[in-house]
Amino acid sequence: MALRFIAKDPNTNGTQCPTAWVDDEAEEIVIQGWKAGEALLAQCRETGPIPETEAVVRLPIRMVPVLREACDVADRLSVH
Template sequence: MALRFFGKDPQTDGDECPTVWVDEDTADMLFQGWKADAATEAECLTVGHIPDTEAVIRIPARMVPLVRKACDAAERAEQSAKLR
C-alpha cells in the first residue's frame, strides 16, 4: 500500500488531527477525523444503518482545499489504472 499524504488540519496542533491521504494503488481516499457525536450519528442513521466496519467522521470545512487536491489525485490515479 502506498499512501500519499495531502495534509492535516491547518488549525490544530499538528498531532491527533484530521488528515487526508490517497491510496495510490487503489485511488481510494482515506480520512482521519473527529468521531461524530451521538446526535450527529443518530441523524445519519435516519438514512440507513452504519455497519460495524464503517464510521461517521467529521472533517472541518477549512480542509476543503486539501480534500479537493486529494480528490483530483484520486481521480487521476483511477484514470491511470484504467489505461493499464
C-alpha cells in the same frame, strides 16, 4: 499500500488532527477525522444503517481545500 500524505488540518497543532491521504494502490481517499457523537450518528442513521465496517467522521469546513487536493490526486489515478 502506497499511502500518499496530502495534508493535515491547517488550523491545528499538527498532532491528533484531521488528515487526508490517497492510497495509490487501492485507489481510495483515506480520511482521519473527529469521531461523530451519538446525536450526529442518530441523524446519519435516519438515512440508513451504518455497518460495523464503516464509520462517520467529522471534518472542519476549512479542510475543503485539502479534500479537493485529495480528490484531484485520486482523479489522476483513475482511468476515465
